[in-house]
Amino acid sequence: MSSRRIFRPLLALLLIGAAGVYSAAKAQTQPTTPDTMAARVQACAACHGTHGQGTDNDYFPRLAGKPADYLFNQLQNFREGRRKYPPMNYLVTYLSDDYLHQIATYFSQQRPPYPPPGKPTVSSDTLARGQNIVLHGDASRQIPACAACHGKGLTGMEPAIPGLVGLHADYISAQLGGWRSGSRHAIAPDCMHEIATRLTDDDVNAVASWLSTQTAPQNPVPAPARSMKTPLACGSEPQ
Ligand code: HEC
Numbered sequence: 287m288s289s290r291r292i293f294r295p296l297l298a299l300l301l302i303g304a305a306g307v308y309s310a311a312k313a314q315t316q317p318t319t320p321d322t323m324a325a326r327v328q329a330c331a332a333c334h335g336t337h338g339q340g341t342d343n344d345y346f347p348r349l350a351g352k353p354a355d356y357l358f359n360q361l362q363n364f365r366e367g368r369r370k371y372p373p374m375n376y377l378v379t380y381l382s383d384d385y386l387h388q389i390a391t392y393f394s395q396q397r398p399p400y401p402p403p404g405k406p407t408v409s410s411d412t413l414a415r416g417q418n419i420v421l422h423g424d425a426s427r428q429i430p431a432c433a434a435c436h437g438k439g440l441t442g443m444e445p446a447i448p449g450l451v452g453l454h455a456d457y458i459s460a461q462l463g464g465w466r467s468g469s470r471h472a473i474a475p476d477c478m479h480e481i482a483t484r485l486t487d488d489d490v491n492a493v494a495s496w497l498s499t500q501t502a503p504q505n506p507v508p509a510p511a512r513s514m515k516t517p518l519a520c521g522s523e524p525q
């Protein structure tokens with residue numbers, strides 16, 4: 287285990303102490319304290335950046351520009367325990383749907399620049415394998431192309447499919463691992479559970495590595511709703 291992996295949860299716990307006290311105080315004192323969006327997202331900035339651009343930590347994901355319904359679904363998932371990361375679960379425990387919607391909308395509209403793409407740390411064979419799965423899938427194993435839903439430019443699709451560009455490899459592989467092990471759930475039918483359980487460890491490593499080395503397209507906005515026909519049904523998407 288690298289020191290960064292050990293340090294990560296410790297850092298998160300320290301931060302959450304401050305952030306949690308802040309949000310609990312807020313919940314109790316509403317509506318007498320000024321309640322601006324800038325104040326609300328202060329509790330998020332240490333880990334996600336003020337504009338949701340992400341931080342250098344390999345595990346804190348970018349939020350900016352992801353579709354609002356996607357972000358809202360995740361905040362609800364953390365609140366209801368369908369996704370588990372104690373600092374996040376704790377932070378949103380007492381927040382209303384309305385409040386979560388407003389936060390989700392705020393981050394969906396942010397357009398901070400993307401960080402430079404990650405440097406490959408795996409062999410070129412592994413990268414090629416990752417690229418092939420993302421762009422073409424593997425029909426023999428019923429794995430659809432990731433790009434069929436996340437888009438060729440990997441910027442996602444409205445209203446609830448997230449972009450995959452600008453995320454660290456560690457974060458992506460942890461999310462796929464969460465679906466495989468059952469610690470992350472999405473609205474049923476949970477297409478990502480079906481897809482992730484068809485991937486091997488090597489596939490996960492390959493797609494996460496390749497995705498993390500990609501550059502965002504010029505106009506990194508999610509594709510319009512229904513502009514791609516998803517190869518599997520996903521509960522978060524209008525049919
Ligand atoms: C202590 C650090 C920390 C703080 C503070 C924090 N987050 Fe997070 N957040 C994370 C981590 C780490 C994840 C990924 C957890 C996982 O699923 O493994 C995450 C995930 C998320 C996601 C899902 C992202 C995605 O692409 O699926 C959303 C949305 C989110 N956070 C919003 C917020 C908001 C809004 C706040 C402030 C109210 C906040 N976070 C505060 C660390 C933090």
Ligand code: HEC
Pocket residue numbers: 347356359360419420429430431432433434435436446447448449450458461462471472473477478481493516517518519520522523
């Ligand atoms: C049938 C459509 C579909 C396909 C194909 C698909 N995805 Fe997804 N993906 C989704 C949806 C919908 C979500 C949002 C799930 C939720 O609400 O939590 C998602 C979410 C994700 C996330 C979470 C992102 C974050 O910010 O936390 C990752 C990572 C991901 N997909 C990776 C992949 C990879 C890798 C592939 C290809 C092997 C793939 N997806 C193929 C529909 C799809």
